[in-house]
Amino acid sequence: MKKISILGSTGSIGTQTLDIVRINNDVEVVALSAHKNIDLLEKQIREFKPKVVAIWEEADAKILSDKVKDLDVKVCFGMDGLIEVASVCAADIVVTAVVGMIGIEPTIAAIKAKKDIALANKETLVCAGHIIMPLAKDMGINIYPVDSEHSAIFQCLDKNNPIKKILLTASGGPFRGFSKKELENVTLEDALKHPNWSMGKKITIDSATMINKGLEIIEASHLFDVDIDDIEVVIQKESIIHSMVEFKDNGIIAQLGTPDMKLPISYAIFYPERRYISEERVDFSKLSTLNFLKPDLDVFEGLKMAISAGKKGGSAPTVLNAANEWAVDKFLNKKIGFTDIPRLIGLAIENHQFKENPSLEDILSLKQWTEEYLERIKI
Known part of the structure; x- marks a missing residue:
C-alpha cells in the first residue's frame, strides 16, 4: 500500500491526484492541505479519511474542525500545518501541488523527513534549487517531476x-x-x-x-x-x-x-x-x-527575463518569481494590465541587492523585500 500526502489537494493538480487515487486500490491518502476551500476539503476528508489536514488561516481551521468533529482527523493551520502535512510519518511520498513560494519550506521539511517528492511546485526549485537538490541527495530521497514538460x-x-x-x-x-x-x-x-x-x-x-x-x-x-x-x-x-x-x-x-496532467502525476x-x-x-x-x-523573446519579455535570471543565478530567480507572483495576483484582481507584469518584474530584478548564494532565510527575506518594493513604487 503506497501512502501519500498531498499539499494543495483542492487545486487542479491536487484534485487530479485524488482522481488517480480513486482508480487505484493500493494507495492511501494520509494527509491533505488546502489554502481556503473549506467545503471541498471537508468532502475530501470524508471520502479519503486522512489523519492530518491543514488549511492556511486559523479561523478557517476552527470552522473545519467543527465540520469534521465526528471524524478522527487532526486539523492544523498556517506554515506549521503545511510542514506537518508534508512530514507526517505515515507518508511514503508527498505531492507538492501548492502554488508559489509557500511550497519551499514544507518541501524541505518533507525531504528532511525522508519522504520522496512528487514535485508540482516549480517555485521550490526556481528559488531554492541550490538548496533542495543537494539536500535530496544527502537524504537519499527521490524527486519525481510532475510538470508535464x-x-x-x-x-x-x-x-x-x-x-x-x-x-x-x-x-x-x-x-x-x-x-x-x-x-x-x-x-x-x-x-x-x-x-x-x-x-x-x-x-x-x-x-x-x-x-x-x-x-x-x-x-x-x-x-x-x-x-x-x-x-x-x-x-x-x-x-x-x-x-x-x-x-x-x-x-x-x-x-x-x-494534454492531460493525470499521466505525469x-x-x-x-x-x-x-x-x-x-x-x-x-x-x-x-x-x-x-x-x-x-518563441519571440522581444514580445514575451517575461521569458527573456527568466532566461537571464536563470543564467545569473543567485538571488535573481527568487526576485523574478516573487515579483511575478505579486504582479499576477494584481492582474487577476484587475489592478494592473497584462504588460505591466513583465515591466514590474524587470524593475524588481534591477533594483534588488543581488546575493550570490542565498540561504533559505535570504530567500524568504527577498520575497518580502520584493513585495514591499512593488507596493511602494507607482504602478
Whole structure:
C-alpha cells in the first residue's frame, strides 16, 4: 500500500491526484492541505479519511474542525500545518501541488523527513534549487517531476548517456503570434482562455506571459543538472509533444501524449510503473500536422527575463518569481494590465541587492523585500 500526502489537494493538480487515487486500490491518502476551500476539503476528508489536514488561516481551521468533529482527523493551520502535512510519518511520498513560494519550506521539511517528492511546485526549485537538490541527495530521497514538460524529460532520459540539449516545449499560450502592441490590449478574460490545458488561474496567466516557460527552464536546469544555455524552448502548439531530449549523436527522444496532467502525476506516484488512466489517447489518424515555432523573446519579455535570471543565478530567480507572483495576483484582481507584469518584474530584478548564494532565510527575506518594493513604487 503506497501512502501519500498531498499539499494543495483542492487545486487542479491536487484534485487530479485524488482522481488517480480513486482508480487505484493500493494507495492511501494520509494527509491533505488546502489554502481556503473549506467545503471541498471537508468532502475530501470524508471520502479519503486522512489523519492530518491543514488549511492556511486559523479561523478557517476552527470552522473545519467543527465540520469534521465526528471524524478522527487532526486539523492544523498556517506554515506549521503545511510542514506537518508534508512530514507526517505515515507518508511514503508527498505531492507538492501548492502554488508559489509557500511550497519551499514544507518541501524541505518533507525531504528532511525522508519522504520522496512528487514535485508540482516549480517555485521550490526556481528559488531554492541550490538548496533542495543537494539536500535530496544527502537524504537519499527521490524527486519525481510532475510538470508535464519535466515529466516528459524524465521519461526520455537514458542513464547511459548524458543530455546534450533539452528541447522544452510550450503551447505558446493564448497570445501566440501576437505583437507587443496587441498584448497591451488583452484582458484578464482573454488571458485565462488557454487553448490546450485546463489549469489553475495563476499558472494559466504564467502561460499567457510565457514566464511559466522561463520558470520551467530554471527548474529543469536544477532537476537534470543542465546549463541554461543547453535548454531550448520550442513552441509546439498542439501540446502533443511534451518535451524532448537530444543526445550527443544528435538523436532526439520525445514524449508524446494528450494534454492531460493525470499521466505525469501517475508516473511520479508509481514510478517506474505505468498505470492505467483513461481511454483517451493520441489518434494519429486524426492528427494531420505537428507545428513548431520559435518563441519571440522581444514580445514575451517575461521569458527573456527568466532566461537571464536563470543564467545569473543567485538571488535573481527568487526576485523574478516573487515579483511575478505579486504582479499576477494584481492582474487577476484587475489592478494592473497584462504588460505591466513583465515591466514590474524587470524593475524588481534591477533594483534588488543581488546575493550570490542565498540561504533559505535570504530567500524568504527577498520575497518580502520584493513585495514591499512593488507596493511602494507607482504602478
